[in-house]
Amino acid sequence: MKIKPLADNILIEGVKQEEQTKGGIILPTSSEKDRPEQGKVISVGPGKIDSSGNIIPMEIKEGQIVLFTKYGPNEIKVDGQEFLIAKQDDILAIIEK
Template sequence: MAKKILPLLDRILVEKIVAPKKSVGGVLLPESASASKVNSGKVIATGPGGRAKDGTPIPMTVKEGDTVLLPEFGGTEVKIGEKELFIYRNDDVLGILVE
């Protein structure tokens, strides 16, 4: 059983951010509110980047620790222990969320 995944080329490993089941005040949220689509995640690891057709390196646009906006569908699910992680291509990321 693998303990760590290192993405290759222009791929990133993301842990999706789960919507809270309680509000800040401690009120339980209904299933329909907390089961909303998860479209953001935290970057756990990145590959070294891709290569253009002429061989020049293409750097990654995200880095470890970034919170990113993800497409509604896509990604490859990977399970490491109890964690559900997803692998996306760098091009699939829609944006970086900044606080």
């Protein structure tokens, strides 16, 4: 099975951040904190079509680690696995490690 994003949609596997105190104790996180704001790009749409009918190429590439707004992307479940689908405009920054 392959999920192919349309237009400027980006398929992301979200990374949930563990809430850790300075002393190293992992606190139970509320569901709101659970919502990821960082993830790995699985696949990228071909790009949005502008008003002249040309495709605007995507800046985001497969495999990049991206930061996004917490409530921007759509949460989608396919065959029991959770994904995020974000528009390119929801991506705020790329993390290079």
